[in-house]
Amino acid sequence: MKAIEFDRYGSPEVLQIVEREIPEPAPGEIRIRIHATAVNSGDWRVRGASPFLVRLFFGLFRPKKSARVLGSVLSGTVDKAGEGVQGFSVGDRVFGMSDLAMGCYAQYICLPESAPIVKGTEIISHEEAASIPFGLHTAHHFLKKVDLQPGMKVLVIGASGAVGSAAVQLARNAKCHVTAVTSGKNADLVKSLGANEVLNYETESLAEVLQKYDVILETVGRTDVKTLRTLLKQGGDLVLISAGMKDMFLAGIRSAFWKLKIHTGVAAVSRQDMEYFRKIIESGDYSPVLEKTYNMGEVVQAHEHAEKGHKRGNLALRMMEA
Ligand SMILES: NC(=O)c1ccc[n+]([C@@H]2O[C@H](COP(=O)([O-])OP(=O)(O)OC[C@H]3O[C@@H](n4cnc5c(N)ncnc54)[C@H](OP(=O)(O)O)[C@@H]3O)[C@@H](O)[C@H]2O)c1
Structure with a gap:
């Protein structure tokens, strides 16, 4: 099989297509033939060791052997089931996440059947399915910490990105009044996702806004x-999704002194979350935002695109034809 590996941190050119043995599923694992993955902010952050903290998890001087294949999301087909697997059969269409274990920039992956992987849906393509979990699980993880109620005023900063476009849709589903901060070119996109108001950061400064919000979700930093x-508002929720170490460290103290609730940290995902995501896709309450699909051989260009910080929703990476 083909896989995309990197053996040193650096610019997108460190990504190389290599030939590897197709892995064999251990007992309790399924092997998935990956049709599409996506290029997310998490991928270029690990590839470039940005922030430095990445090195503590993925290897101090070089990426550890187990971290050399990036990619935390997939859509594909179950190709082989290990001994004892009960929930999946060969031929099942699936989508989901390998999460911090990564490894989805490859044509095959083996994952425990308990991983956040669920049966897929025919109503969206593999590219769309792969583009959903990263932004949606992040927005869902943080919005679960906030007791969203109908009519609440929610400000989403970076509303056209992977996380922001998911957050706008989840807040819209909760019947909140959503203000989306984005550039002028993405105003129509965020309105189509459910934003009631748009603040164009190119022409309006947040420092001059007089409104008060119940919840602010910050994804740009x-x-x-x-x-x-x-x-x-006093007692409101400040969700810092792209917080640096200092803001993470100070979150508890500031929450107490400022009389508000600051949420930071790393998003986690469960199998139940993925089941919920499939449900809202099938019911039409969630739409994938896919800007572009790259082929595996264009991974360097896909990383260059993602790293600029201005993608519209998501970028899929096609690993093989369905
Ligand atoms: N804590 C966690 O667990 C976690 C999980 C996932 C992601 N993250 C972090 O969350 C951040 C966002 O991730 P993402 O995947 O959503 O990124 P992304 O898809 O690259 O989106 C970034 C968005 O930010 C917008 N933007 C850029 N400058 C802006 C500004 N000054 N004001 C408002 N919007 C601006 C861009 O829109 P325009 O083109 O309109 O400028 C773009 O759509 C990243 O820093 C990522 O590392 C954290």
């Missing part, structure tokens, strides 16, 4: 936390 605090 360019607005000072002290500015965000002034936009929040």
